[in-house]
Amino acid sequence: MKITFSALSIPKKGSAVVLAGKDNKLGIIAQGLDESSDGALTRAMKAAKFKAEQGNFLEILAPAHLKLDRIIIAGISSDEELSLHDWERFGGGLHGRLAACKSEAVTLVLESAGDDDKVSSQAIARAIHGAVLRSYRFDRYKGEIKGGDKKKKDKKQGDKNSKLPDSMAVQCEKTADVRKAYSALDGLGSGVFVARDLVNEPANILYPLEFAARAKKLTKLGVKVEVLSEKQMEKLGMHALLGVGMGSVRDSALVVMQWNGGPKTQKPIAFVGKGVTFDTGGISIKPGAGMGDMKGDMGGAGCVTGLMHALAARKAKANVIGVIALAENMPDAAAQRPGDVVTSMSGQTIEILNTDAEGRLVLADALWYTQKRFKPQFMINLATLTGAILVALGQEHAGLFSNNDELSQRITDAGLTTGEKVWRMPLGAEYDKMIDCDIANMKNIGGRYAGSITAAQFLQRFVNDVPWAHLDIAGTAMNSPKSEINRSWASGYGVRLLNQLVADHYEK
Ligand code: BES
Ligand code: ZN
Ligand code: ZN
Numbered sequence: 329m330k331i332t333f334s335a336l337s338i339p340k341k342g343s344a345v346v347l348a349g350k351d352n353k354l355g356i357i358a359q360g361l362d363e364s365s366d367g368a369l370t371r372a373m374k375a376a377k378f379k380a381e382q383g384n385f386l387e388i389l390a391p392a393h394l395k396l397d398r399i400i401i402a403g404i405s406s407d408e409e410l411s412l413h414d415w416e417r418f419g420g421g422l423h424g425r426l427a428a429c430k431s432e433a434v435t436l437v438l439e440s441a442g443d444d445d446k447v448s449s450q451a452i453a454r455a456i457h458g459a460v461l462r463s464y465r466f467d468r469y470k471g472e473i474k475g476g477d478k479k480k481k482d483k484k485q486g487d488k489n490s491k492l493p494d495s496m497a498v499q500c501e502k503t504a505d506v507r508k509a510y511s512a513l514d515g516l517g518s519g520v521f522v523a524r525d526l527v528n529e530p531a532n533i534l535y536p537l538e539f540a541a542r543a544k545k546l547t548k549l550g551v552k553v554e555v556l557s558e559k560q561m562e563k564l565g566m567h568a569l570l571g572v573g574m575g576s577v578r579d580s581a582l583v584v585m586q587w588n589g590g591p592k593t594q595k596p597i598a599f600v601g602k603g604v605t606f607d608t609g610g611i612s613i614k615p616g617a618g619m620g621d622m623k624g625d626m627g628g629a630g631c632v633t634g635l636m637h638a639l640a641a642r643k644a645k646a647n648v649i650g651v652i653a654l655a656e657n658m659p660d661a662a663a664q665r666p667g668d669v670v671t672s673m674s675g676q677t678i679e680i681l682n683t684d685a686e687g688r689l690v691l692a693d694a695l696w697y698t699q700k701r702f703k704p705q706f707m708i709n710l711a712t713l714t715g716a717i718l719v720a721l722g723q724e725h726a727g728l729f730s731n732n733d734e735l736s737q738r739i740t741d742a743g744l745t746t747g748e749k750v751w752r753m754p755l756g757a758e759y760d761k762m763i764d765c766d767i768a769n770m771k772n773i774g775g776r777y778a779g780s781i782t783a784a785q786f787l788q789r790f791v792n793d794v795p796w797a798h799l800d801i802a803g804t805a806m807n808s809p810k811s812e813i814n815r816s817w818a819s820g821y822g823v824r825l826l827n828q829l830v831a832d833h834y835e836k
Contacts, residue, residue: 329459329460329463329493329494329495329496330494330495330496331456331460331495331496331498331510331514332495332496332497332498333498333499333500333503333506333507333510334497334498334499334503335499335500335501335503336356336357336437336439336499336500336501337357337499338357338360338361338364339357339361339396339435339437339497339499340395340396341395341396341397341433342396342397342431342432342433342434342435343396343397343398343399343400343426343429343431343432343433343434343435343493344361344396344398344399344400344434344435344436344437345399345400345401345402345422345426345434345435345436345437346358346361346369346399346400346401346402346437346439346441347401347402347403347404347437347438347439347441347447348373348378348380348401348402348403348404348405348441348442349380349404349405349440349441349442349446350380350405350442351380351405351442352370352373352378352379352380353380353441353442354369354370354401354441354442355437355439355440355441355442356439357437357439357499358401358437358439358441361391361394361396361399364393364394365391365392365393365394366392366393368388368391368392368399369388369391369399369401372386372388372401373386373401378401378403379403380401380403380404380405380441381403381405381406382403382404382405382406382410382414382417382418383403383417383418383421384402384403385400385401385402385403385421385422385425386400386401387399387400387425387429388400388401397431398429398431400422400425400426400429402418402422402425404418404441404446404447405441409446410446410451411745412450412451412454412745413454413745413746413747415450415451415452415454415455415458416454416455416457416458416461416747416812416813417458417747417811417812417813418455418458418812419454419455419456419457419458419459419460419462419813420458420459420461420462420811420812420813420814421458421462421812422436422455422458422459423458423459423460423462423463423493424462424812424815426492426493427463427492427493430492431492431493432492432493432494433493433495433497434493434495434496434497435496435497435498435499436455436456436496436497436498436499437499438452438455438498438499438500439499439500439501440501447500449500449502449505449506449508449509450509452498452500452506452509452510453506453509453510453513454513456496456498456510456513457510457513457516457517458812458813459496460514460517461517461520461813461814462812462813462814462815463494464520464521464524464814464815464816465815465816466524466525466528466816466817466818469530511642512642514641514642515637515638515639515640515641515642516638516641516642516823516824516827518637518638518641519634519635519636519637519638519639519641519820519823519827520634520638520820520823520824521634521820522630522633522634522637523627523630523631523633523634523635523818523820523821523822523823524630524634524814524816524818524819524820525818526539526542526626526629526630526633526634526818527623527624527626527627527630527805527806527817527818527820528624528816528817528818529623530623531605531606531622531623531656534605534623534626535576535578535605535606535656536573536578536579536580536581536603536605536654536655536656537555537578537579537581537654539581539583539603539605539626539629539633539652539654540555540581540583540654542633543555543583543585543633543636543652546585546633546636546637546640549637549640549641550587550640551585551586551587551636551637551640552585552586552587552588553583553584553585553586554583554584555581555582555583555584556581556582556583556584557579557581558570558573558579558580558581561580561582561693564673564693564697565671565672565673565675566582566672566673566693566697567670567671567672567673567693568670568671568672568673568678568689568690568692568693569582569653569655569689569690569692569693569694570655571664571668571670571680571689572604572610572655572657572664572683572686572689572690573655573656573657574660574662574663574664575610575611575657575658575659575660575662575663575664576655576656576657576658576660577658577660578605578656580654580655580656580690581654581655582651582652582653582654582693582694582697583603583650583651583652583654584649584650584651585632585633585636585649585650585651585652586647586648586649586650587636587639587640587644587646587647587648587650588647589639589640589643589644589645589646589647589648590645590646590647590834590835590836591647591836594646594647594836595647595703595704595705596647596648596649596702596704596705597646597647597648597649597704597705597706597708597830597834598648598649598650598651598698598699598702598704598706598707598708599631599632599635599636599648599649599650599651599707599708599709599710599826600628600632600650600651600652600653600691600694600695600698600707600708600709600710601626601627601628601629601630601631601632601633601650601651601652601653601709601710601711602625602626602627602628602629602653602687602690602691602709602710602711602712602713603626603628603629603630603652603653603654603655603690604622604625604626604654604655604656604657604686604687604690604712605623605625605626605654605655605656606622606623606625606656606657606658607622607625607657607684607686607687608622608657608658608659609657609659609683609684610657610658610659610663610664610683610684610686611659611663611664611665611666611683612666612682612683612684613659613684614684621806621807624712624805624806624807624817624818625657625687625712626652626654626712627710627711627712627801627802627805627806627818627821627822628652628687628709628710628711628712628799628801628805628822629652629653629654630805630818630820631710631801631805631820631821631822631823631826632650632651632652632710633650633652634820634822634823635648635650635822635823635826635827636648636650638823638827639827639830644827644830644831644835645835645836646830646834646835646836648830649698649702649704651694651697651698652694653690653691653693653694654690655686655690657683657684657686659683663683664680664683665680665683666680666681666682666683667679667680667681668680669767669768670689672692672693672696672790673692673693673696673697674692674693674696674790676692676769676770676789676790677768677769677770678692678765678768678769678770678771678772679765679767679768679770679771679772680771680772681771681772681773682772682773685772685773685783687711687712687713687714687783688711688713688772688783688786688787689772691709691711691787691790692786692787692789692790693790694709695707695709695787695790695791695796696790699791699792699794703794704794705794705795705834706732706735706794706795706796706797707791707794707795707796707797708735708739708796708797708798708799708826709787709796709797709798709799710798710799710801710822711798711799711800711801711802712800712801712802712805712806713780713783713784713798713800713801713802714779714780714783714800714802715779715802716778716779716780716783717780717800717802717803718802718803720753720780721751721803722803723803723804723807723808723809724749724803724804725743725749725750725751725803725804726743726748726749726750726751726799726800726801726803726804726821726822727750727751727753727780727784727799727800727803728740728750728751728752728753728797728798728799729752729753729755729780729781729784729787729788729797729798729799729800730752730755730795730796730797730798731755731788731791731795731796731797732795732796732797734795735795735796735797736752736797738829738832738833739797739799739825739829740752741832742825742826742828742829742832743825745828745832746824746825746828747813747824748804748821748822748824748825750799750825753780753781753784754781755781755784755785755788759774759778759781759782759785760785760788760789762774762775762778762782762785763782763785763786763789769789770786770789772786780800783800784798784800799822801821801822804819804821804822805818805819805821805822806818806819808821
């Protein structure tokens, strides 16, 4: 979506959006429109018993004496101070409203509404960011029938998938400040889109090496990208990761991304993502119902790639490593079997009792490799790791597991700021025992209970003393409930969360 910024003036054509604050008070431009239209705005608000609260909109069509198609009055009042995320949701809701009425030339008049002096430059930038996030659609496979009637297709698919408005002219008081505040969010928005695209992409298109090729595109933004082949991984002894891809005709890969935006002497921070481009379960095959969702089993890797994009695009002043472990989990004659024992890069051996518990296997080697090679300040991994986290937390929170209270608190706070919430879950020796094994150092599944925790305990066995956090995003990355800022199956969860974490604590 194209966004332009300019000073306040009376909008002349298309659709105009104005704000209404406490007690339906309007700003100066909105009052001007009201006066020129014989009080259309105040009369409409009265007639509709409109109450200016966040999320309330009122549409006035063809207002008298004006050339405008419509004026939308958007409520912003709230008893409490609106948070930046509230502003994002406001912008998202507004975009939804504009799309519903198929508005094309849209002018947003974002002036302080009456006594409501809460419309800061940051707030405006966040509102635009929210609208942009909402505008996302994944429609690249809605093709035309060869030789078919193009008009017919547009009519059938046009409404539901409308990307309108595709541009917004934003009017505000401090244009330079807003432009500056928005420029960082622009990169963040594209990072979220990168993650959503990757997760939405079907698995016949996005197999491990194709994913790696997409990650390579970050080179253009100044990110250093290396792709480790199966051969290289074999040399490193990554048999936990390699075992997962054995049943697939597609090669596995490990991608290492580096963004060096901080001082040379600064230790990097590291993000590691599970990138199982499709998870059939392998020989421990999953039931058919819902298996299609497993194209999203690379949500962790999608987030890490989107985050690296965002950080590079906004030139974050931090040294950041992104590592993604890519494999496809398929059943085949060459696939690993339940009962197999593999040796991980760390030297620890694993008895594979269920080939569907594969995420922890690819992460085991990726975490070990990251900690050994980069000695980071911290490691955070993201993974659509367990169905059990959905049972525990639903789709509201990602599960957070960590060996470090400070890191945990920082992630939790970033979650509250961005609305990408996390909920801390326990770790402990008693849970760890549940993956002890008679014939190897550990088995890859625990018992019937505490499935998300035993999965986290497994990961922790591949982390030494480095501060570490694991986010189980099986409930938040895909199959997402529609929200004000996302209508797509993939949410891009984690990009905004971790971008906030970096911005709040790790940029100097
Ligand atoms: N990719 C799945 C977890 C998952 C489930 C992600 C639902 C998104 C939505 C993971 O690889 C898996 O299959 N986990 C098993 C582990 C079990 C075999 C110990 C699970 O959760 O059932
Ligand atoms: Zn699985
Ligand atoms: Zn999986």
